[in-house]
Amino acid sequence: MTVWRYARLYLEFVKQVLKVWLEYRVDFFIGALSTIVIQFASLLFVTVVFEHIQQLNGWSFYQILFIYGIAATGRSIHLIFFDNLWTLGWQYIRTGNFDRLLIRPINPLFHLIADRIQQDGVGQLAIGLVVLIVAATHDGTVWTPASLLLLILLILSSGVIFSAVNLFFATLSFWMVDSLPVMFATFSLSDFARYPLTIYNKGIRVLLTWIIPYGFTAFYPAASILEPAKFGLMALITPLVAAICSVLAYLFWNVGLRAYTSTGN
Amino acid sequence: MIRVEHLSKEYKIARRKPGLRGAAQNLFHRTYDTKAAVSDVSFSIDQGEMVGYIGANGAGKSTTIKMLCGILTPTAGEVRVAGIVPYKQRQRNARNIGAVFGQRTQLFWDIPARESFNLLKHIYQIPQHRFDENLRTFSDVLELEPLFGRPVRQMSLGEKMRCELAAAFLQDPLVVYLDEPTIGLDVSVKARIRKFIREMNRNRKTTVILTTHDMQDIEEICSRLIMIDAGRLLYDGDLRSVRQRFGNRRTIHFDLATTATDTAMPAQLAPWVFAEWEGREKVHIQFDARQTSASDVIAAMMQSYAVRDLTITDPSIESIVKDIYERGLS
Incomplete structure (x- = not known):
């Protein structure tokens, strides 16, 4: 009942955003284009590296590309739908605008997220899908409807993990006014996760698997499809990791919210 | 409609030691000062009353309003708005209230006013016929028609405030909190806004709590004054005796x-x-x-x-x- 209501409400927010996009078409294309350019730069880096070596720690060019593609699409889900988390500190708490969300008869976290849908993410989604398709048709994987479905589930989980980790660190804003630097520092760790985790030492692997589980945003999902014998189990637990992250982040958000309403701003 | 009993709110403020050494000490060992923003304030307001809640800057006005809205949890005392404890059931309380907070907009910055109202309709689940009827009535007094197509960021202060007021009353709230609704506006817009508030109160029995620095606002809108100073209740009574004394x-x-x-x-x-x-x-x-x-x-x-x-x-x-x-x- 509530879920249905929120789904319909979200649709209303989306409608408004689409109207704004249509009104500012040029902005939309420039935004989308700029992310495509940024993506191309890092893809170029991978290509150049593979002009000199055949394999990276046993992973071929297209396999690396496949990991990269999952990371890009997962990240784009986070960028399109959950981008407003970045602005919690400086646009809501610092300015006092957060109070506006608290006097509405809806969940403030929902309101915060629905307040913005990021157009730049569309460019990232587009390039992520292209990379994914190119990689998936060249890396020798045999695709079945079941494995495609699994891939979609894994990518959605990846987006959820990105968003949950960000929510967790955005919540710190309730105590420190603006936790943007902490969010940036954490988020930059996700760059490591665009490459096979097997190339890193144990410390980084443990960090990216069990502490800030960015490993599940790209490498484990990709590896479980590329090498099911060795990493198959990781495919199963990726959605579970996403669910646990979300629950933890939401509980933490509620703690932060309570701290905010008891101390004010 | 509103009952406030022995309401207090204390803030903890970290005491900062001066200098670099002090900053380093603060990192490890913080001492706090408590500042009482609101101390032992009690009052009750009936449905349909229009009350001016006044005091100097920093007297504790907005802290009180925030507690009435459910944005802040009191340190002590009790608040009930239409039978609901706001900070315990914030979202339920939100259905009963409307608010205009001075410079902060309740509307959506980038989208045309009409769409903003439309989103509020969905957020508050206002029935379509009620929504249409309200917008029509409000437009008459506030002259909203020419503003419908424009986003808030392109509006002047007066235009924005007219839309804010419409947004605050759109969902037929029982109580409306108005924080400095006329600040910085020219005389004709002020008059229009005061007229609108009076009409809403007369026709719908909306309870209005107004904070302002404009004596004229209070004279034209309120029949009762609640004054606080340094967080304490200073005066609660009708406007007439204050006017006799100071008018x-x-x-x-x-x-x-x-x-x-x-x-x-x-x-x-x-x-x-x-x-x-x-x-x-x-x-x-x-x-x-x-x-x-x-x-x-x-x-x-x-x-x-x-x-x-x-x-x-x-x-x-x-x-x-x-x-x-x-x-x-x-």
Whole structure:
């Protein structure tokens, strides 16, 4: 009942955003284009590296590309739908605008997220899908409807993990006014996760698997499809990791919210 | 409608030690000062009342309003708004209230006003017929029609405020909190907004709580005043007795062209006025309009001094609060 209501409400927010996009078409294309350019730069880096070596720690060019593609699409889900988390500190708490969300008869976290849908993410989604398709048709994987479905589930989980980790660190804003630097520092760790985790030492692997589980945003999902014998189990637990992250982040958000309403701003 | 009992709110403020060494000490060992923003305030407001909630800056007005809205949890005491404890059931309370918070917009920045209202319709689940009817009624008084197509960021302050008011009343709230709704607006917009608030109250029995620094707002809208100072309740009663006491008070500010050698008031004014010098080239003269007139004061001053410029003002909220605080209301 509530879920249905929120789904319909979200649709209303989306409608408004689409109207704004249509009104500012040029902005939309420039935004989308700029992310495509940024993506191309890092893809170029991978290509150049593979002009000199055949394999990276046993992973071929297209396999690396496949990991990269999952990371890009997962990240784009986070960028399109959950981008407003970045602005919690400086646009809501610092300015006092957060109070506006608290006097509405809806969940403030929902309101915060629905307040913005990021157009730049569309460019990232587009390039992520292209990379994914190119990689998936060249890396020798045999695709079945079941494995495609699994891939979609894994990518959605990846987006959820990105968003949950960000929510967790955005919540710190309730105590420190603006936790943007902490969010940036954490988020930059996700760059490591665009490459096979097997190339890193144990410390980084443990960090990216069990502490800030960015490993599940790209490498484990990709590896479980590329090498099911060795990493198959990781495919199963990726959605579970996403669910646990979300629950933890939401509980933490509620703690932060309570701290905010008891101390004010 | 609203019941507030022994309401208190204390803030903890980290005491900062000065200097680099102090900053380092603060990192590891913090000492806190508690500041009482609201102390033991009690009042109750019936449905349909229009109350001016006033006090100087930092007196605790917005802290109280935030607790009534459910944005802040009190340190002690109890609040009920339409039977609901706001900070315990914030979202349920939100259905019953509307708010205008001075400079912060309740609308959506980038999208046209019409779409903003439309989103609010979905957020508050306002029935379509009620929504249409409300917008039509509001448009008559607030002249919203020409604003519908424009996003808030392209509006002037007055245009924005008209939309804010419409947004606050759109969902037929039981209580509306208005924080400085007329600040910075020109006379005609102020008049329009006051008329709108009065009509809403008359036709719908909406309870209105207004904080303002504009005495005119209070005269035209409120029948009751609640005054707080330094977090404590100073006065709660009807507007009439405050008006009787202060309504005739005027202040004239004189700028002199030359430095005054003698700061004594002219003899014919001395019994009726209270003069406050600011250096020797500025003087503020307070008097009661029933005892002497502005023209008499000005004439007498012009005779005794070379006056360069003068302005006449009504008493400010601050001066009234200060006066009641120092001398009581007898």
